[in-house]
Amino acid sequence: MPISSTPIMSASAPERPVRRLLWLSARPWYGVLLVVPAVCLLATVFAYPVAALIWLSFADPSLGLENYHxxxxxxxxxxxxxxxxxxxxxxxxxxxxxxxxxxxxxxxxxxxxxxxxxxxxxxxxxxxxxxxxxxxxxxxxxxxxxxxxxxxxxxxxxxxxxxxxxxxxxxxxxxxxxxxxxxxxxxxxxxxxxxxxxxxxxxxxxxxxxxxxxxxxxxxxxxxxxxxxxxxxxxxxxxxxxxxxxxxxxxxxxxxxxxxxxxxxxxxxxxxxxxxxxxxxxxxxxxxxxxxxxxxxxxxxxx
Amino acid sequence: MGVNRHANPALRLFSVLVGSFLIAPILVVVPLSFTDKDSFEFPPRGWSLHYYERFFTDPAWREPLLASLKVAIMVTLMATIIGTLASFAITRSRRRGVAVLQGLLLAPMIVPNVIVALAIYTAFLRWGLVGTVEGLVLAHVVLALPFVVITVSAGLRTLDPRLERAAASLGASPLATFRLVTLPLIAPGVMSGAVFAFVTSFDEAVISLYLQSPHLRTLPVQMFTSVTSDVDPTIAAGSTVILVVTTALILLPDFLKRRAPQ
Structure with a gap:
């Protein structure tokens, strides 16, 4: 077992750093996922409330421009x-x-x-x-x-x-x-x-x-x-x-x-x-x- | 050598006046905190530490101080982690959507504070978050996030990408590269982002005023209430303490940076 695994090890060892280099230079798409927590927070506690408040100015108490009038x-x-x-x-x-x-x-x-x-x-x-x-x-x-x-x-x-x-x-x-x-x-x-x-x-x-x-x-x-x-x-x-x-x-x-x-x-x-x-x-x-x-x-x- | 090299005396005098105007509040608050009278008389005639004692022992002041510290620490942790992750995403990706993301991350700084505060209040009223620590922390994280993103992405942009590639080519895993190379290099940026997040939350008054309850009252809210309802120089002692602490916090990253190379 140990003997037979050696060639595999030696074959994959130089390959790994290369893949790491690729990871850094190619900048995979999933790096963008790091922004997800921030976007979720801003969407619920910032964007939605501001949009909802603006919407209320047209819809509360009734739909229309009454509030602006x-x-x-x-x-x-x-x-x-x-x-x-x-x-x-x-x-x-x-x-x-x-x-x-x-x-x-x-x-x-x-x-x-x-x-x-x-x-x-x-x-x-x-x-x-x-x-x-x-x-x-x-x-x-x-x-x-x-x-x-x-x-x-x-x-x-x-x-x-x-x-x-x-x-x-x-x-x-x-x-x-x-x-x-x-x-x-x-x-x-x-x-x-x-x-x-x-x-x-x-x-x-x-x-x-x-x-x-x-x-x-x-x-x-x-x-x-x-x-x-x-x-x-x-x-x-x-x-x-x-x-x-x-x-x-x-x-x-x-x-x-x-x-x-x-x-x-x-x-x-x-x-x-x-x-x-x-x-x-x-x-x-x-x-x-x-x-x-x-x-x-x-x-x-x-x- | 030039014609206007020597600033004229009128300009100097004017600038001295502007400088005095800028620090006038500090020159008033600090002496007033040592007054021995129950009034805002300035300059004070007699001196004492009475109002410092009161600031740290009277529950009406001590509890808001503790509440503010608690909220600010939670906000600092959350905003720094979420903001640092987001900064990686927007500085490391060259996709087209990134500009939009960046705009969203900085938007809470651009939209007038009072609009953000009232919008959050209106939404929280429906969600039952008014008067809760969780609600206040979430709201403060939104305000603090842009500062973390600005400072951390500034650090990431000046980072030499070859250093990370060198670490990777020497066999370091992505996580080890991050921990041993990237993080130490952007630490000053993360640190000042954290300081800004702390100060933003600790000093935030508007959202805190709307979201307050008898059980949740931060220090700025207590200061606001104190000023609008009675004459109590404890606010001067509290202001001086905050001034000293924030100045120390803001100078801290600079101080650490100066010591680091040795």
Whole structure:
């Protein structure tokens, strides 16, 4: 027995590594099966629920566009939707105005100063959202530090807590890193010698900036702005904690409709509108950028 | 050498202000956690560790902390395993359907959080999963999955395929190749994916708010309730603890990476 098996062994031994090599290079079809657990989970706990909620907006309580008709005519939904769009626009513009000079300076300073500046952006990024929003309650309260500062320069106490202004300040701080990181990712790839060349050819510094630097920075501006705008549209925690129910945003209205009134049709209609807005924005931006860059993923590797 | 090499002072001052704005919340929360008064007065006048004691001993805070830890650990395990497997499938296959799969895996990051949360709440209401640990864990895994997929597939894409082929040609079985070659090489990516999954679950507030019950209340939900119902500086102590723990967790993969080559 042992003797007769030897030739078989020696014949199959060199064959096995070859088959293994084939396994690695041919990449058999069943490798794709590894994705099955993830797909099952996402299908049941993500895709189906979202699709069902959208469906309910057309089918609950009766089949038709009734929920959308109500959305346009109930006097509240449209108002809240417009307020949400307005606040998301303001927050996006303010974060852009704050982040652009900051990211620009990041490309100019030395390595040590730059790592401090990066840390200042990343630290709030991973600080608990609850903790940060709570801090804004403390900062914005009537006798809080911000009003103390205002009093020092002779400005009267402002009512910030529970107002739209307060929500805007809080949201701006929370979303600022999402603007700063993609922006810095783009700005640092811009060759500054192009500016020198423009100035050498007789352009004034401001003209050189406007005609050369600004257009080159647009991918970062678009990526950051889209990221902030989409996040701002769907923000729930910060407006719910810093704002007042009478000035609610679309996410708060959806929450009340669904979790308190159990009006899935009306809540679903609001969700569908928000969903379509997001898709529309993504489609617009993907004309300028690759999808992964649009999501700011290129900056994730930098940490 | 260039014209604009030296940043002008106005730009520097502006950036200092932006930097202060970015860390203002942290500069408020940490000192406030050491206050000795039952108010959000800032800056505090007297100091104590009273609210730290309360955070770790009062059941109203301790139980949410334990619930959050329990949920986050289960989410980390599930999301890391499922996400790593999925990353192998999408980076190793060149079939046409892969782009669609990739889109599906990243979709929970793109669809606004509040929509995902309300959709899951509506579905769970019918399935009797509202207020259950299982339901909350499943919902959090959905949110955490994209982060694992992004970090692990980034690691897999930079992996030199010749290393695996070399192992196979030297006679290692597919499983041994995976265990001895592939896994150690992608470990940093898996590790940071796991950290992101943990932090995502531990800090998640929206779904946790909708799915909460008197028996299932996570730390962010307790913080939300505390802020909206009364003035209790324990939240500042809790926030500081979370800040320290998440910072340590996020720096951990970097730290390990730096030590590994020696």
């Amino acid at each position: 109500r959305l346009l005519t109930d006097g509240v939904s449209l108002l809240v939707l417009l307020r949400t769009l307005r606040m998301a626009t303001i927050v996006t513009l303010v974060t852009l105005l704050l982040a652009y000079p900051y990211a620009y300076l990041m490309t100019l300073v030395g390595r040590r100063a730059r790592s401090v500046m990066v840390a200042l952006v990343l630290l709030p990024f991973w600080t608990s959202l609850m903790a940060r929003t709570f801090a804004w309650i403390v900062l914005l309260q009537d006798n809080g530090p911000i009003n103390d500062l205002l009093a020092m320069v002779g400005l009267g106490p402002l009512e910030l807590a529970g107002t739209e202004a307060g929500v805007t300040i809080g949201m701006t701080q929370v979303l600022l890193p999402f603007m700063t990181l993609p922006l810095y990712g783009t700005l640092r790839t811009i060759d500054r010698r192009l500016l020198d060349a423009a100035i050498g050819l007789g352009a004034r510094p401001l003209t050189a900036f406007r005609r050369v630097y600004l257009p080159l920075s647009m991918p970062g501006v678009v990526a950051g702005a889209m990221m902030v705008y989409i996040l701002a549209l769907g923000f729930y925690v910060t407006p719910a904690m810093l704002g007042s129910p009478s000035e609610s945003m679309i996410s708060q209205l959806m929450t009340v409709r669904i979790t308190q009134l159990l009006d899935f049709g009306a809540g679903g209609a609001l969700a569908t509108v928000l969903f379509l807005l997001t898709l529309l924005l993504l489609a617009l931006v993907s004309r300028f950028l690759s999808p992964s860059a649009a999501l700011g993923m290129s900056t994730r590797g930098e940490r």
